[in-house]
């Protein structure tokens with residue numbers, strides 16, 4: 273009790289120095305939380321963007337598709353009957369928002385003079401509109417089921433072919449039975465998925481139109497959108513069990529399995545964040561170790577006295593580390609509180625970010641304050657304070673008592 | 681059993697190629713209840729001797745025994761514990777902890793011994809009462825006079841009921857009137873509690889309180905005198921003892 277009180281009183285004794293130390297710790301904690309919170313919001317933006325523009329949460333394929341489908345996509349289609357059955361099974365789950373089929377193939381899009389290879393996606397426009405909320409219409413109008421020949425063209429493709437709404441094009445493709453076919457399509461609008469590479473060679477059309485072109489009743493995949501991303505694992509497990517029970521030869525992929533780019537970016541930024549974290553903490557450490565050393569120096573005689581009247585080395589170390597702990601605790605708690613306020617302020621200010629690389633959309637800065645981020649960085653602030661005091665504390669405990677006592 | 685025993689104790693300090701010999705092969709035994717005054721001019725080795733007996737310094741040669749324990753056989757931690765249990769210090773500069781009140785300063789050595797807070801408070805209050813500071817227990821050192829601070833320090837040394845209290849020129853920072861009152865206090869505490877005092881000074885008025893006078897010169901004991909008729913405390917009326 274008394275020893276803890278002594279530590280606390282010593283912290284208060286030199287107010288100015290304690291204040292500076294507190295500032296340094298707060299600076300570290302605040303900057304780490306803001307940066308981490310910004311990254312977290314960026315990850316979330318990317319994740320939801322990729323889910324709601326392309327991947328959905330879960331994709332269902334014919335068994336073998338992911339291994340062999342790229343060579344012979346027509347061999348690994350889910351056929352019409354199975355499609356009905358799966359759709360029903362999936363829609364029954366309460367975590368599911370919707371499920372929609374897609375037929376994917378590559379084709380050649382030509383305006384008569386020029387031809388470009390395109391990735392075609394046959395879709396159910398009503399359902400896809402709900403799923404692909406992150407897909408932005410940049411010209412023209414949305415696709416509807418009535419637009420039997422209509423097509424939405426990727427933003428980049430739209431520009432590179434110098435298209436306009438209403439233009440008529442021809443789409444050629446190899447059909448499911450290996451012959452060659454072509455259909456006319458009418459440009460209804462241009463879309464952006466948020467990923468430039470996709471937008472440069474992507475188009476969407478009505479599923480039925482696509483199926484006619486491909487001579488098939490089947491689809492490449494079923495895309496499932498959940499009510500919340502956090503249910504992904506759970507629903508994956510549920511579905512895979514259900515399919516097995518029903519004897520359906522299907523395979524499942526989650527958004528996370530498919531979002532290679534997302535994982536690369538997250539890994540890269542996590543790496544950057546770790547380095548920044550180390551740098552910031554090192555700066556804070558250097559900033560406060562000096563004041564810790566001074567706190568020890570000026571109390572040399574007191575240390576000698578404590579040792580002479582029976583304090584062990586551990587006692588002296590404990591005293592200085594307790595003082596650092598108190599400072600670290602106050603600094604970290606204040607840092608976390610200020611960081612929350614700042615994060616909310618910055619998010620509310622709605623400052624626009626420059627367009628990130630590889631992206632075609634811009635968005636306002638948001639800073640998340642997840643509990644995980646708060647307590648971890650608060651803890652780092654506390655640890656740094658304690659670590660900064662270890663060297664001076666140990667040094668203090670090893671001073672010669674007679675010399676320490678003579679120190680005035 | 682002797683409270684303190686020194687056998688062939690020397691202490692030298694390296695200084696260039698010719699070390700300073702502060703103490704030279706001392707043999708000394710201090711008994712329980714003695715009030716020993718250690719005389720000697722400045723530089724004669726008084727502080728060095730007190731530091732060795734106080735287990736805060738190690739001899740270059742010879743052995744020191746406190747409470748029957750050979751100091752050279754103890755670890756740093758064991759020596760700390762020995763100081764905590766058997767030794768009290770009174771310093772020239774008082775050496776109180778500035779952020780703590782008088783009561784807390786006196787409680788502190790008990791908290792080092794892990795004595796429970798309530799008991800420590802009671803014992804510290806009692807010790808402060810013994811030195812006449814019952815009304816000042818909640819003052820900080822900077823709210824006390826020099827004499828009062830030194831009495832807090834005496835209470836701090838007494839509160840653990842040590843075998844011996846080592847006082848290195850405790851009156852050097854006090855005026856002569858205050859010094860005399862303090863000496864009377866120490867004398868009376870010596871008689872009441874039976875604690876051994878070893879008191880280094882170059883003031884002569886202290887000598888009248890002594891039961892034994894040691895004199896150091898150039899690291900040698902040149903005089904060791906036991907007085908029969910003890911100290912003046914007996915002759916002072918009870919009310920003034922605690923001056």
Ligand SMILES: Nc1ncnc2c1ncn2[C@@H]1O[C@H](COP(=O)(O)OP(=O)(O)O)[C@@H](O)[C@H]1O
Pocket residue numbers: 693694700701702720721722723724725726727728729
């Ligand atoms: N730490 C030290 N380093 C070097 N010399 C010292 C040290 N401590 C004491 N001495 C020397 O030892 C001798 C005795 O000193 P000290 O015990 O302080 O004497 P006193 O207390 O009687 O004045 C002196 O010559 C002093 O200079």
Ligand SMILES: [Mg+2]
Pocket residue numbers: 723726727728848
């Ligand atoms: Mg001296």
